[in-house]
Amino acid sequence: MVDEIQIVDFKALEAFGQRVFCALGVPAEDALWTSQVLVRADLRGIESHGVGRIRRYVSGIQKGLIAPRARMKIVHETPVSALLDAENGLGQVAGRRAMQIAMEKAIQRGTGWVAVRNSNHFGIAGCYSMMALERDLIGFSTTNSHGYVIPTFGKEPILGTNPLSVAIPAGAERPFVLDMSTAVVTSGRLEVYHRKGKKIPLGWAVDERGLPCDDPGRILANLKAHRGGGILPLGGEGEDYGGHKGYGLDAWADIFSGVLSGSGYLNTLYPKDKEGREMPSRVGHFFGAWRIDLFRPVEEFKRDMDDFIRRLRQSTKAEGQDRIYVHGEKEFELEEKHRQMGIPLSKKVYGELRAIAEELKIPWDL
């Protein structure tokens, strides 16, 4: 069964998302940016982080877990760093502000680093690292997130699918944009397999005993019911294929996002109160930017980046393969296509958006 599709214009989708957030009390500019971050994920083919998630943000604001007009404040600052308290505001709004600060400091002092505490899910990490590209900076971003991932030899999903992103300018070529979760797959992939009634490959997830499992329905139900089991870190189960490396990258992202910022981390994220009610997520993020000319003239660097990218692309293909991708390339191509042709939304997501429009009594024009 293939999902039915509705094609939607990206600008109209951005405007719709903005109306949703405005209706919930988010200031217009913040509402637009938050919507743009979600739509950018759909543009780039990362549906798991696109407008399909908008319901969760809506609920978060409606339940009072996410503050639509948070008064974010800088808690501590140096010429090369800042600690931002997002005061339970939208992760997208906190992320943009933090990355802007990191970039300003990088432009002034060569490099800038900003940790964020008390934030929320910020969408795709690449949206922030890529901000740096507009100023010819190298950008870095990471965040922690809800517990879905098992540490090596464990069975408790104590880690998030915590992403790492690095965006690096090139010259004539597109920039290098690494934007990766540190898990083998996202929970969104499991949901797709489950919906299609397909088994998942062994090496993606473990069951409530911590043993390999190919049944996505069981994994998802276990995660929901906190029965143990979950997604494996990049590198898979145990240490044979380097699962401990993915686990280490995941922990690194969590330490920088959660511990260095003084926010939540591991299973202190998404806490509940004594009555079992959800409390603010305490998600943290971490951002950085470097000037290229700390090390080399920008033009020289970009020339070599072009050469770097071309050497990879032109290197010999495996039998049966006709293309080697450089990071970001697939996503930029999809983005160009989707900007022109529209974004394909599943009927399910499309229907959800329509329901949200009715609930919030905002115009529906998609």
Next chain:
Amino acid sequence: MVDEIQIVDFKALEAFGQRVFCALGVPAEDALWTSQVLVRADLRGIESHGVGRIRRYVSGIQKGLIAPRARMKIVHETPVSALLDAENGLGQVAGRRAMQIAMEKAIQRGTGWVAVRNSNHFGIAGCYSMMALERDLIGFSTTNSHGYVIPTFGKEPILGTNPLSVAIPAGAERPFVLDMSTAVVTSGRLEVYHRKGKKIPLGWAVDERGLPCDDPGRILANLKAHRGGGILPLGGEGEDYGGHKGYGLDAWADIFSGVLSGSGYLNTLYPKDKEGREMPSRVGHFFGAWRIDLFRPVEEFKRDMDDFIRRLRQSTKAEGQDRIYVHGEKEFELEEKHRQMGIPLSKKVYGELRAIAEELKIPWDL
């Protein structure tokens, strides 16, 4: 067939290594440090980067590819950064100098970043990131290296097993030390399987056609003869298990080490001249350090790091497992054991060291 073992005192081994490098014209202090970096790998159980590699450094110096007394120079400097030209000197010596500069800048300005060009193999990346721990800094190190790794969908080993390392102080607990190659395994692991006549798991490497292969001898012979094929990036073959993520981390390490420093990268590393003779490797590195109090008071941070580490360690184990490790833990435990009980060297490595002693006419006391 299990390798026979000779137990060697680590201090004696350090002193022996120092004598080797001194005999080749390396100044005493640099010779000791270089030897210590190699012995540290053996202490920590990372034999692939231990004294078993000393022959390659000896040959490099004897062939004139590595300069024993390089006049390394700072090419460009800002209050938060430097570019160091290692002038074909030892990677260990360049790495220490660069990390010291990064740390000094971090102590003065909050963060420091140093790129190194025209260097050589520097041993384990963790030796440099861990230098930061002594000053309560967070340390970062990476390097590029000889081409053994295949980009996703490729069959040409154009990437190195380029490591990433991050060292983060804790309080009562041992520091968090991530020190990982961005490939599934090192070529050293393939050599061990080959020696024992064992097949390697599918998902570690591909043959000359770029197809999965479980014969380590064939992979190693192909690498030697430049017939194509090699080790897979972390995440394995194709994209199903995230191989494109490992490939992305590998490329990131190469860009920072090689492109940002203006050194060699990809297949421009380890070049040969027109007559096919080896030329200096043009290996590059990249180092960084952050002060913790850019973001939080150090003691608060360390207290939370202890909690972070304990939560991981104490989280529920998978069926059949009795321990969850935090990164660096295994290596610190081995290091303590080996410092007391001696380092187990294979008879092969032991014999090589003895042969080097005879060739260089230096005292043999191991």
